[in-house]
Amino acid sequence: MTTEPDAGSTPDAVRAPVPHAGAVPVTLALRPEALAVAGRLPHDFNTEYGDPTPGADALAARLVELVGDGGTEVLIVGADNPSGPEGLAVLRFRPSLWSAADECYLAELYVVPRCRAGGLGRALLRACVARAVARRCDVIDLATSEDDVAARHLYEAEGFHRTEGEGGPLTFHYEREL
Amino acid sequence: MTTEPDAGSTPDAVRAPVPHAGAVPVTLALRPEALAVAGRLPHDFNTEYGDPTPGADALAARLVELVGDGGTEVLIVGADNPSGPEGLAVLRFRPSLWSAADECYLAELYVVPRCRAGGLGRALLRACVARAVARRCDVIDLATSEDDVAARHLYEAEGFHRTEGEGGPLTFHYEREL
Numbered sequence: 323m324t325t326e327p328d329a330g331s332t333p334d335a336v337r338a339p340v341p342h343a344g345a346v347p348v349t350l351a352l353r354p355e356a357l358a359v360a361g362r363l364p365h366d367f368n369t370e371y372g373d374p375t376p377g378a379d380a381l382a383a384r385l386v387e388l389v390g391d392g393g394t395e396v397l398i399v400g401a402d403n404p405s406g407p408e409g410l411a412v413l414r415f416r417p418s419l420w421s422a423a424d425e426c427y428l429a430e431l432y433v434v435p436r437c438r439a440g441g442l443g444r445a446l447l448r449a450c451v452a453r454a455v456a457r458r459c460d461v462i463d464l465a466t467s468e469d470d471v472a473a474r475h476l477y478e479a480e481g482f483h484r485t486e487g488e489g490g491p492l493t494f495h496y497e498r499e500l
Numbered sequence: 501m502t503t504e505p506d507a508g509s510t511p512d513a514v515r516a517p518v519p520h521a522g523a524v525p526v527t528l529a530l531r532p533e534a535l536a537v538a539g540r541l542p543h544d545f546n547t548e549y550g551d552p553t554p555g556a557d558a559l560a561a562r563l564v565e566l567v568g569d570g571g572t573e574v575l576i577v578g579a580d581n582p583s584g585p586e587g588l589a590v591l592r593f594r595p596s597l598w599s600a601a602d603e604c605y606l607a608e609l610y611v612v613p614r615c616r617a618g619g620l621g622r623a624l625l626r627a628c629v630a631r632a633v634a635r636r637c638d639v640i641d642l643a644t645s646e647d648d649v650a651a652r653h654l655y656e657a658e659g660f661h662r663t664e665g666e667g668g669p670l671t672f673h674y675e676r677e678l
Binding site for chain 1: 542546552553554559562565566569571572590592594595597598599600604607608629632633637638639640641642643644645646647652655656658659660661662664668669670671672673674675676677678
């Protein structure tokens with residue numbers, strides 16, 4: 323893993339701002355207090371889509387562990403909103419096989435239903451790309467459903483492609499549960 | 501990262517056998533001598549498909565580093581073949597967000613052209629699944645091209661699916677170079 327550049331935070335900061343090209347403030351959740359708030363969102367995400375979830379508290383505890391290991395970052399919009407955060411992204415980093423750089427995987431991107439279509443997803447995504455660049459990754463990737471048309475439009479508008487090269491064959495994501 | 505169970509190796513072993521359901525012997529490359537041999541294959545893979553490669557020596561050195569970190573495993577078929585190894589797989593492990601288990605990503609699967617259609621890919625894939633199970637992962641995933649029909653048939657025959665659930669929408673892999 324490459325050394326993480328300064329994220330604009332002091333070691334005691336609960337959150338740090340993530341510079342990106344838009345007006346919506348995105349922060350990096352660094353400490354357990356911020357991650358406890360963040361843990362609600364992946365729980366809500368899976369609940370909305372009928373997928374299993376270990377619960378908000380278990381997710382928050384796991385985020386604390388993963389962020390502590392240095393290989394995961396959690397980005398939030400609306401962290402100070404009195405009715406709770408408005409969206410989150412989870413990034414996973416690992417050293418690339420093909421270069422001396424790291425590669426970044428966008429594991430989760432979620433905006434709460436009441437805040438959709440307002441640019442928060444785009445702000446989060448741009449902040450994710452900025453974090454991947456700051457950590458000197460040479461690629462960022464993700465998997466998403468054919469059905470999630472709004473997300474796919476956003477990814478494509480932000481320069482992601484689901485083909486091998488421009489106009490090449492599609493790239494499918496396969497998985498097997500164990 | 502969960503603790504790696506014993507792979508049937510002693511600490512001094514260069515390679516260790518990976519048990520799987522087939523007759524083709526698959527070994528885990530553990531030491532620099534074995535990884536130096538293995539590094540030739542991802543180089544050959546990218547050369548065959550016209551993709552950039554840092555060269556066999558750089559790949560071997562990177563594999564030594566990644567395997568040493570404990571988050572990567574390299575599986576080989578035909579390691580003792582006098583004309584070189586016949587195939588390899590590279591697995592990446594990381595702790596899951598959604599459970600206390602790890603998740604496994606099949607980053608590379610390659611069989612040299614002269615040995616294709618002989619069951620080596622299937623043997624490697626089954627050994628990969630066995631390693632993911634041995635490391636108590638709850639999922640194994642990968643990305644592959646629509647054009648790679650032989651590989652897709654193999655993945656589907658071995659229980660991988662490219663949809664959300666059985667018969668659900670397709671899952672696309674998106675990436676953006678940075």
